[in-house]
Structure formats: C-alpha cells, structure tokens
Amino acid sequence: MQSTVLDGLNPEQAQAVIQMPGPVLVVAGPGSGKTRVLTSRIAYLIEERHVPADRILAVTFTNKAAREMRERVDRQIGRSGATSGLWMGTFHSMGVRMLRSDPGAVAQHLGILPNFVIYDDTDQQAAVKAAIIAIGQDPKRIPPRRMLSRISAAKSLLLTPAEYAQTEVKTYDDEIVARVYDGYDAYLRRANAVDFDDLLALPIRLFDAAPNVLERYQDRFEHILVDEYQDTNRVQYVLVSNLAAKHRNLFVVGDPDQSIYAWRQADIRNILDFGNDFPDAVRIDLEVNYRSTARIVAAADRVIRENTQRIDRKLRTDNDDGEPIILRELADQDHEASFIVSEIRRFIQREGVRPRDIAIMYRTTAQSRAIEQAFRTSDVRYRIVGGLRFYDRAEVKDVLTALRLIYNPSDQIAFERVVDHFPIGRGLGPKALDALNDWRRANQRSVVEALVAVETPDAVDGGPILGGAARNAAIKLGQVFSSLAAESRRLPIVELFDRLLDETGYQSAFNQESEEELNRWANVLELRSDLVRFNDLPPATALPTYLEQVALISDVDALNDEDKDNTVTLITLHSAKGLEFPIVFVTGVEEGLLPISRAIEAEHDDPNQVEEERRLFYVGITRAKRLLIITHTGHRMTYGRTEDRVPSRFLASLPMEHVKTISARSPLGRSGGAGLLDKARQAAITERGGFQPMPAASLPTYETGQRVFHPQFGEGLVTEVVARHNDQELGIDFVRHGKKRLLASFARLDTVEAAS
DNA sequence: GCGCGACTAGGCGGG
C-alpha cells in the first residue's frame, strides 16, 4: 500500500511514522522535521490504520502547538474535522479535562468540587504567604517565592504534605517547607482551588483512588504521542506511563540538547533513560537538519558538543553554507538596541525582508525594554512574546478575579483581591477580613456565605460579628456576589460582565480625566469583547470555559497572529523553543546573562546549570534559518547600575571560520563609548583623580584597506585616508551604499576584525 | 480604614 502521508519523508522520518506497535523514542535534532513526523504519524494512524481519532492522545508543549498540529493533520488528511475527538493539548489542559470529566469521583476521592478554579503564580504566592503567616513566620524572612518552588518540587515528585514531612525533612529549613506546604495545601482545598502542579498530580491521585477511571482511559487511548519529551517532569512521566500501560503504544519525541526546563523540575532522565524504562522501545534518530544554513548548523554543533551530559551525536545538513554568522560587540544595551533596529530597518528597506521573518531573542524579559525603546522611535512594528501579558494587567486581572469569585464563592484569594481593588470593598480592612475568615473556617463555609451571614445570621452557627462601616460593606458585597452567582446560571456571559461592573462600581475606580486610566479602562472593555466569543455558550458553561482558557493560556499561545506579517518578534530564549525565523538576533550573550549569574555561582556544586544555559544558547542558534546575528555589550545597566560585561564563554566554541566578528571601537563623539577607549578614560579618571580630556593620540586611526562598519551604511572598505589636524578624513566604499567621505571622529565607525 | 510618600529588596525562565 503506497501511502501519501509518507511522501517526501526521509527514511528515518518514514520509519518513525509507521513504527508500531510498542514504545518508540524519536531523538530529533533541531530542524529535523519532528513536527512533520508527529502530524504524519497521526494522519497515518487515522487514514491508514483506521484508528478512530478519539483513541489518540497527543500531548504538546503549548496550546498553540496543539492548535497548529491539529490544523496540519486535518489538512494532511484533507478532511476538516478529521481530528475531532482526538485529544490534543498540553499536559495541564489534559489534566484539567480529566478532573472535569469525573466530577463525582473527583469530589469523593480528592475533595475537590466541580467549580474549582486554577490559581496562577500570583495567586499561589498570596496563598503561600498566608500559609507562612499562619504558622507564625515572617514572609519577609521566608520568601514566598522560594517556598513555592520547594513546594512545586515536592509536588513534582508526587509527595503529599504528610509524605514530605515524613521522608524529606532533614533540616530546620525543610521543616519550615513541610509546614508551609501543609498550610498551603489546606488553603487551596478550602478555597476549592488547584495550582498548575495539581493539574498533573491530582489525576494520578484520582487514578490511585478510582482504578476504574484509569482503566477507562487506558482502554481508550490506543496511541499516545508526546512532543518535547526532554522537558517532561516526573509527574508527567508517571501520568503518561500509566495511561499507556495497556496498549503500550507510547511515542515520544524530543531532543535532550534542548532540555531547558530543569528549574521547573523537568527531568532529562525521562528521555535519556527511556530505553531502560521501556526495554522494548525502538529508538529512531533524526539528525538531518533541513532548517538552517550549514554555517549555523556547524556553529550549533560546536557549541553543544562542549556539554558532558548528552548523547553524543553530530548534526548534519545538506543545506548551503549561507551567510557568515555575525558576532557583534556593542557599547551598552542602548547601542545594542539601536544597532538591532537599524539593521532590521536595513533588512526591510533594502532587502525586502518581511518583519515577521525576524526575531530578537534574549535571556531575561528585562532585556526587552531597551530594545522596545529603540523600536518605539522607529517605523518598525514589533510584538513582545511574554512580558506583561494582557491577562496579567492589574485592571484585567481585577475583573477576571471577580468573575472567578462569582463562579467559585470559596475563592479566598479572589475575594481578597476584590476587597482591595473594587470600590465596593471599601470599608473592609484586615480586622474585618480576619473575623470573616475565622467564622468561615470554623463553620466550613464559603467567603460569600460568610458575607451573607453577617446580615442574616445563620440559625445554627450565628454569623461573623462586624461593626459599623465594615458590617455595611460586608452586607453589600454579600448581596452583590450572591445575586451575581445566581444570575450567572441564566445570563449570557457578557450581560453578567456588565452587571458585575455596574454593581461593583468598578468604572468609578478610574479617573476619566487621566489618559493612563482611560487606557486601563479600555483594557477592561477589551476583556469584554474577548468574552463575546463565549456569549453563545449556555450560561452554565460559558464562565467556567472562559476562566479555564484564560488560566491555561501561555505566552506563546497569546502570540497574536493577526498582524504577524508586519511585526518583528521579541521573545525570550525559553519561549522561542519550537519556533523558527529566517533572521535571528541572539542578544546579550555575556557572562552573567547567558550563562545567567545564578548558574555561574552554582557551577562549582552543580555544573548542570551552566550546561542548561548552554543548551539555551543552542536553542537560540538553531532557531535561525538563514542569518544569525549574535550581540554582546561592553557594559550594561542593571538595576540602575552600570556594570562592565564580559563576553560569554559560550562564544569561545563558535567556529571562527564561519563567523564575522565586529567589535566596538568607539571614537569620540559617541556617547557611552565602548571597550578600550572607555577603559582608557576610566583609567584617566582614577589615576588623576578627575576627568581629563582624552589625549588626541587615543583617537582611532584608520588605514586604507581596512574593513569598517557604519551604523547606517553598513559594511565598507576604507579606500582613502587624509590626515586633518587631530582627525582623519576617510573615503569609504560601502557594500550597499557606494562611496562616501566621512570624518573619522564623527562617523561612528566600528572595525570589522575578521571577515570571511 | 485610607492614601500617600519613603524605603528596600529582588537580581531568570513559564504552564
């Protein structure tokens, strides 16, 4: 049978598509066509093996990847809806779906009611903080952030608070973690909330308590496919191997060299030890890179080969050499930013490059600010992936949180946010909140029930006792939220939204005179139009569906495809995994940033962290298809302090025969000069106890035949040098702009040190 | 209980 889904695949790819039954591990290098293999395999299962779509589970790293993969399979099969019934999504969306599918069992065995909400990072921190205070500790001495990552690590090992306390506590610090974990867990259960780790761990607990639920899934999922397997953690491994235990058709794809989430408890052993975990597994290597030029592939290969924790293999490609990799040193982050923007303008204007084909990558989100600034004063449009998400803006989060409280009246964090941020919460301070909270806990009621009981004391338990202003505020709040909760079951969601804003007086919190506040109000209205898409759903399901979608959305998911043609992408190296662009800038490749200082500090005890940083650089390099530009600076401002920067150690492994190096050599006349000159000036200041004019001798001198780089005209060759008192007049033949005559001191030239 | 200015501490990545 000649199959169309195998057309155009190389032998290894084709084998990966058809290899079955049993476990399969595909080790797929960057650009080796792994997405294509995944979609082809799904199409093959459905079309050739006649596996019903609803008996396939495919796990992806982002929702966006799931969406795109589904579209591709549909297209490949040539029949829309061919994949309906197929489970495709992230581990987290799969987890929440499982918890929603068996509300009875979930309530009975896990004590979680069907209207549970998902806590995001901010909510989690607030809950941890409450737990720290509850055990009589000071959140300033015990940072919630640190506690949370310890708790997350414990959950990723499937340890309950009791198990953690019993087996993991060795120091006083561990003891604190154990107690905070216990309090945090209780807090979440009281609020009928789950966190991201719960979405993975709770299904497993459900399977333990109700084996029939697990069996149902085991029977159903004849084929399970997992993408980005190198970034799965212990819980995800347990989940997947449980689900695949019956049919054993587990197909995982990954690249150990692109494992960049160890900090999130991803365990590289999942992929390295796949053969031990599943002894009958077939391993297939995809090593041919179809994405990048040969120079880029060579650079990637050389960079990653320095790591010790890896499977030894060599990347290959049949692609052309392409253009040299550009390694550019700049004075500081502003110079770096303006260089990037001027290069991009040149690409767009002179070479007809589409903005969507360009990406700028960086290690930390803070680095995007300077670049964004440079874009703002240009005519080039850009978009930032990550950073402050729309849904994280204070005003948007306020309204979302209030919607959450309508849906789940036990949501303590949501309640406290409403009290703090809505006009209707005025009058309720810490004392009143304590009284409400004490009553609620003692009587096992929701926060909204506590509010209602203030006015109409419970026949059995009485009600919370509040005085004066607090009492009135609590009564009002109780009325509004209990009536909104009742309305939510019959009103279309947009009307519910309007009622919420109306009855909480939220609009009056914005000063309509101030431009900034009007802007924030506009965001609230944008949220409203976001809701319109859900307005046709039955009122009972619209709200939970919407809240869930917002909770599970990732930065990359939010990547707005509408105007992608006209925008350059600014993205962190982490978010860039899985994407590709013809032109890629990897910026800030400096010690302390890439590798990040924390990894360097830990290097002595744990070299793995620096290795992960190297993999991150590798991920960045391998995103580029045609042209790779790497930048680093001589000094950089961090927290208002300017620090000298040293080029990253990773740059040493670049194959110099494929790299064109341009280092900063900043003549007078440019603010914030770089490198040598600046150091000379620094020395002059310290030695003579004050600023001295630079001696004329330190002006850069040029010679004919020298290659130079101009921020506007690009690369050129010095053809003529005429001495002019303390300066030089230069004749330069620019590659793209022809001959120009420039004065050395004003030309802002850099020298090109190595060319190819 | 609220709103303001002063202060300090964090210092990365994200479903």
Place this chain on the structure above:
DNA sequence: CTAGTCGCGC
C-alpha cells in the same frame, strides 16, 4: 530601575 511594603497623617 521597579514593584511591593511600611509607616505616617488624615
């Protein structure tokens, strides 16, 4: 630098 907390006067 920036966000979040503290402590004051109202």
